[in-house]
Amino acid sequence: MRILFVVVLFVSVPAFAQTSPVIHAAWLAVTTESDGTVVDSAEVGYIVYEHETGQALCETQGLTCDIEVAYGQCVIMHMVAKKMTTGLESLPSNIVEACGGDRANFRLSSPTLTATVSSPTPEE
DSSP states (O other): OOOOOEEEEEEOOOTTTOSSOEEEEEEOOOOBOTTSOBOOGGGEEEEEEETTTOOEEEEESSSEEEEEOOTTOEEEEEEEEEETTTOOBOOOOOOEEEEOOOOOOOOOOOOOOOOOOOOOOOOO
């Protein structure tokens, strides 16, 4: 049986660069079927599910995906590998929890002040 490991990285980015946190999920490629038969990587896709609801959070043939979450939101997830030719899914991976953290408090941007001077027009 091939074990699928999931790595979740939560990267904090300054507030002006993005509007909400992103969970960066990554995993190792599945290269064999459960009986040890080697499988072509082009035949394997991956689905990350919200663990409790079973809702698909992302589906890809790559080895990473980004999942946008709200500040303070936690997501409990697992994933499966899916053979593209048959649609059969592997057993679920390990369960991982990742949270969006708290929104940082930043001061407002500084306003720009301008001033003009008008001179009275000489009377004729």
